Amino acid sequence: MPLTSRSNASTLFGGPSWLLLAALLLAAALPAAGQEMTVEAYEPRSTLKVPGGPVTRAKFPFVDAHGHLRGGDPARIDQMVKEMDKMNMAVFVNLSGGSGERLKANLAATKGRYPNRFVVYANVDFSGIGEPGWGEAAAAQLEADFHAGAQGLKIYKNLSMFQTDVDGNRVAADDRRIDPVWAMAGELGIPVLIHVGEPSPFWDPWDKHNERWLELKMFPNRRRDDATRFAPFDQTMEEQHNLFRNHPNTTFINAHLGWFGNDLGRLGKLLDELPNVYTELGAVLAELGRQPITGAAFMEKYQDRVLMGKDSWDPIWGYHVYFRVLETRDEYFDYYRKRHAHWKMYGLGLSDEVLEKVYFRNALKIIPGLDRSLFPE
Numbered sequence: 343m344p345l346t347s348r349s350n351a352s353t354l355f356g357g358p359s360w361l362l363l364a365a366l367l368l369a370a371a372l373p374a375a376g377q378e379m380t381v382e383a384y385e386p387r388s389t390l391k392v393p394g395g396p397v398t399r400a401k402f403p404f405v406d407a408h409g410h411l412r413g414g415d416p417a418r419i420d421q422m423v424k425e426m427d428k429m430n431m432a433v434f435v436n437l438s439g440g441s442g443e444r445l446k447a448n449l450a451a452t453k454g455r456y457p458n459r460f461v462v463y464a465n466v467d468f469s470g471i472g473e474p475g476w477g478e479a480a481a482a483q484l485e486a487d488f489h490a491g492a493q494g495l496k497i498y499k500n501l502s503m504f505q506t507d508v509d510g511n512r513v514a515a516d517d518r519r520i521d522p523v524w525a526m527a528g529e530l531g532i533p534v535l536i537h538v539g540e541p542s543p544f545w546d547p548w549d550k551h552n553e554r555w556l557e558l559k560m561f562p563n564r565r566r567d568d569a570t571r572f573a574p575f576d577q578t579m580e581e582q583h584n585l586f587r588n589h590p591n592t593t594f595i596n597a598h599l600g601w602f603g604n605d606l607g608r609l610g611k612l613l614d615e616l617p618n619v620y621t622e623l624g625a626v627l628a629e630l631g632r633q634p635i636t637g638a639a640f641m642e643k644y645q646d647r648v649l650m651g652k653d654s655w656d657p658i659w660g661y662h663v664y665f666r667v668l669e670t671r672d673e674y675f676d677y678y679r680k681r682h683a684h685w686k687m688y689g690l691g692l693s694d695e696v697l698e699k700v701y702f703r704n705a706l707k708i709i710p711g712l713d714r715s716l717f718p719e
């Protein structure tokens with residue numbers, strides 16, 4: 343019979359001696375101490391036995407439409423292409439191309455050696471916004487970068503959060519002074535991959551209910567709950583959507599499922615309203631992987647609008663989790679980044695038709711200059 347408390351012990355033994363009491367207290371204290379554990383330390387091993395297993399190679403050649411590469415050491419690029427081959431990645435899109443001379447160096451390091459395996463996007467330098475003629479100059483630079491070899495434009499989240507104009511005011515995504523840049527991208531026929539905002543829990547109180555509690559502990563500077571410093575989440579999103587509305591002739595790839603991966607109904611409405619908007623899966627696979635029924639229905643309905651993207655080259659096995667979520671119907675398996683998801687993944691079991699579109703057909707449609715011979719007809 344377990345002895346669970348002092349009063350139990352008293353009843354059982356008709357009054358404890360001090361020695362017995364001390365022993366009981368110690369016994370009661372030990373298991374309690376053993377139960378103290380941090381969120382980071384808890385790593386339960388699943389006992390579930392179900393069919394399925396890792397997928398190390400994509401079923402079709404794919405374009406990673408959301409990648410970042412800094413530096414282009416030739417040996418590293420050679421190794422990278424070998425690893426791309428292993429997992430059936432046909433093309434890696436490096437969004438961090440920069441502009442001007444830096445862009446040219448980034449192009450030479452990757453496309454210069456493997457012309458059809460890499461795509462490089464240009465970036466806009468927002469410093470100086472507010473000076474007369476800034477928009478026209480930025481658009482002219484984008485045109486020059488396109489002629490140097492850039493195949494798209496990437497906008498970072500500094501726009502709408504940290505970027506200020508020459509007067510010190512926050513620059514919103516729909517700021518009309520940037521219009522010449524968006525118009526130029528439309529004219530050149532290159533997509534704009536744009537990341538505005540963050541996961542909505544970053545705006546919520548950092549407490550035990552916050553889904554990104556761990557990430558905010560690891561990276562406290564990602565908190566956005568200080569309303570004196572950051573515009574609200576919904577406003578930030580609305581500004582971005584206004585930008586899409588203002589430029590119907592420009593193609594936008596709204597990165598990270600537009601931060602609506604946890605509200606696919608809302609994302610669907612946006613895609614319904616704006617045919618010039620696409621989205622991609624960079625760093626938000628865990629959102630689909632926790633809602634296999636709703637997620638698969640979303641991917642089916644919007645199969646012409648979603649691109650494969652991961653948002654980081656390492657770790658390689660992170661890609662394997664992408665393949666497994668998209669291709670299989672496996673149940674309750676691990677994600678690759680604890681701070682993004684403390685939950686398990688489930689496979690969506692997408693059809694070949696949907697997989698082909700997400701893996702490469704949608705990319706072929708909107709990214710100019712891809713080598714079609716790398717993909718099935």
Ligand SMILES: [Zn+2]
Binds near residue numbers: 537
């Ligand atoms: Zn990114």
